[in-house]
Amino acid sequence: MVCCLNPKCEKPLNPDTSKYCQQCGAKLTLLRRRFKMVRLLGKGMFGNTYLAEDRDNLQEPCIVKQLICQAQGTDASQTVVEPFLQEAEQLRRLKKNQHIPSILAYFEENYIPYLVQEFIDGQDLQQVIENQGPFSENQVRALLLELLPVLQTIHDQGVIHRDLKPAHIMRQHSDNKLILVGFCVSKQINLSRLQQTDNVRENTSYAPPEVFAVDKARPGSDLYSLGATCVHLLTGVAPHALPIQGGAVWVEHWQQHLPQPLSAELKPVLEKLLKTDLAERYTSALEVLREVRGLAKGTTRPLPQAPAVRVAQAAGQTAPQVRSQPKAPAQQTTLQSKPKSSTPSFQAEVAQVDANGQVVSRQFHPISYMTEDIGKDVKLEMVHIPAGRFSMGSPPSEQHRQQTESPQHIVSIPEFYLSRYPITQAQWRLVAALPAVKRELDDSPSHFTGDNRPVESVSWFDVVEFCNRLSQLTGKDYHLPSESAWEYACRAASNTPFAFGETLNTELANYDGTATYGAGSTGSFRQQTTQVGKFPANPYGLSDMHGNVWEWCADHWHGNYGNAPVDGSVWQDQYFFACVLRGGAWNTQAASCRSASRIWEAASEQSNHIGFRVACTIAKPASP
Numbered sequence: 001m002v003c004c005l006n007p008k009c010e011k012p013l014n015p016d017t018s019k020y021c022q023q024c025g026a027k028l029t030l031l032r033r034r035f036k037m038v039r040l041l042g043k044g045m046f047g048n049t050y051l052a053e054d055r056d057n058l059q060e061p062c063i064v065k066q067l068i069c070q071a072q073g074t075d076a077s078q079t080v081v082e083p084f085l086q087e088a089e090q091l092r093r094l095k096k097n098q099h100i101p102s103i104l105a106y107f108e109e110n111y112i113p114y115l116v117q118e119f120i121d122g123q124d125l126q127q128v129i130e131n132q133g134p135f136s137e138n139q140v141r142a143l144l145l146e147l148l149p150v151l152q153t154i155h156d157q158g159v160i161h162r163d164l165k166p167a168h169i170m171r172q173h174s175d176n177k178l179i180l181v182g183f184c185v186s187k188q189i190n191l192s193r194l195q196q197t198d199n200v201r202e203n204t205s206y207a208p209p210e211v212f213a214v215d216k217a218r219p220g221s222d223l224y225s226l227g228a229t230c231v232h233l234l235t236g237v238a239p240h241a242l243p244i245q246g247g248a249v250w251v252e253h254w255q256q257h258l259p260q261p262l263s264a265e266l267k268p269v270l271e272k273l274l275k276t277d278l279a280e281r282y283t284s285a286l287e288v289l290r291e292v293r294g295l296a297k298g299t300t301r302p303l304p305q306a307p308a309v310r311v312a313q314a315a316g317q318t319a320p321q322v323r324s325q326p327k328a329p330a331q332q333t334t335l336q337s338k339p340k341s342s343t344p345s346f347q348a349e350v351a352q353v354d355a356n357g358q359v360v361s362r363q364f365h366p367i368s369y370m371t372e373d374i375g376k377d378v379k380l381e382m383v384h385i386p387a388g389r390f391s392m393g394s395p396p397s398e399q400h401r402q403q404t405e406s407p408q409h410i411v412s413i414p415e416f417y418l419s420r421y422p423i424t425q426a427q428w429r430l431v432a433a434l435p436a437v438k439r440e441l442d443d444s445p446s447h448f449t450g451d452n453r454p455v456e457s458v459s460w461f462d463v464v465e466f467c468n469r470l471s472q473l474t475g476k477d478y479h480l481p482s483e484s485a486w487e488y489a490c491r492a493a494s495n496t497p498f499a500f501g502e503t504l505n506t507e508l509a510n511y512d513g514t515a516t517y518g519a520g521s522t523g524s525f526r527q528q529t530t531q532v533g534k535f536p537a538n539p540y541g542l543s544d545m546h547g548n549v550w551e552w553c554a555d556h557w558h559g560n561y562g563n564a565p566v567d568g569s570v571w572q573d574q575y576f577f578a579c580v581l582r583g584g585a586w587n588t589q590a591a592s593c594r595s596a597s598r599i600w601e602a603a604s605e606q607s608n609h610i611g612f613r614v615a616c617t618i619a620k621p622a623s624p
């Protein structure tokens, strides 16, 4: 089938053989001689959304958004097109964010602006409700824990969604990840000029009052829409469709329509999200996340008895999913995305602690990775780290933070691979037996011996030699991670002192537990290294980022982040003697294991608490 591009056409779907629209007579052409509209997915306030095929890209499915300027009844180019293009540009810069579809193109044709986006093969939450009924409170809490960090990342980058609702939150089939669609590329224009049609009421019932005024939308506006989304998920009914009672607006009586009353903990959170006055609402997604994390105790699935921690299932094995795969939508799209080249994945069991260090949730995260066979059945697992931006360093409020961790600054990290564990002694031995590139290597330097323990007592020069030999063996670019890439990978999108939360406990990492951090408790002090993989992974699937051995980074030591690179690159000087170490070790206290913690050592230092892990650059395809 082919869709007519006339925005006013009432029945745009036509047989493939038609040259002209059977309804309105418009010529059926390819947009930009490239995109063929195959289905109308939505008729929004500002335009239409189509499922399309990209003729220049093997008929790959994509999404085309068409902006109808006439909706404003004002000077289109100033009030509609410019903001549209500005926001499209903002979204394009966000495109490496894994929770947003990439922007493939934006342009004007016949004076109508178009935005072409990556097609997400998945199901939106509106469809999930239609198929499965309303969400339970626990499901809503789990969703909030997943969604709030995504919102915070977007807000950190200066973008406000402006139209959050169940239909704009998709769960991607391939990896169960949440993806936000329907960014309001055009909706910073004055919504108040819209006629109050049913369509408009329906589309705007998730939006707080300030969104209807130019330039008044704030991150808190998305939080209101998130609250309205939760009401829809819990009641199974869109806010505007809740029965009207005595002229009251839905936000005053939504609680009466809940199938079950909310717990005393979640109720005030939703009430604060839904404050009509922006000033009374939460100010950031992070603030909400902290509250919801604080509630999480007792609502997630029961924890296994002992041993407390298992890390990952072997590749290919299925692990229990937190959420069951949604049923096929009633109205399945006929166009499937082409199978992407299959990268292996494993399920990492990821833990989260509360402020007291008690594990309050365990979830399985699918993690993509690649494997290097380095001989004698010894493998090196390299975990895929997605590209992104993060705030490097610690805030002044963080307990035990040092001046060396400042100033906090935003760094953009390209995607890369990082070894799942610190390099083990078995891996070291094999690489040390390879031909030297620049220097000789001791094949068993470690103090605490064991094939599966991290190699330690290796200098910065030794580990650079290890990377050189590995690169020579594999033909890939292996190196130490830059300090910023290390912190980014360690944080795994968290901004708490530890990837697990506000504190640490000795069931989650190997460190000296005789001292506490924050409101955490004391624990064991093992006084030696432990086998890699004994502890749970962080959400990127990396183990032992906190504790076990300090890890060398590629960067030379700098006493603070003034003039530090912001693109994830290595920061080195012509003359140096000290290099950066990250992550703490078996003999340090939790404070030194914080994601932001950093120390230096002479590059020649070989100590039984210093090891490393390796990074690998993802080769860019050669330009034609």
Ligand SMILES: Nc1ncnc2c1ncn2[C@@H]1O[C@H](COP(=O)(O)OP(=O)(O)OP(=O)(O)O)[C@@H](O)[C@H]1O
Pocket (backbone or CB within 6 Å): 041, 042, 043, 044, 045, 046, 047, 048, 049, 063, 101, 117, 118, 119, 120, 121, 122, 124, 163, 167, 168, 181, 182, 183, 203
């Ligand atoms: N990138 C995407 N990949 C796959 N499906 C998408 C994508 N973007 C949107 N959709 C699907 O299309 C539906 C309609 O999209 P959307 O809501 O953005 O358009 P609309 O209804 O025209 O406009 P409005 O933003 O005003 O609601 C979404 O609910 C979602 O199911």
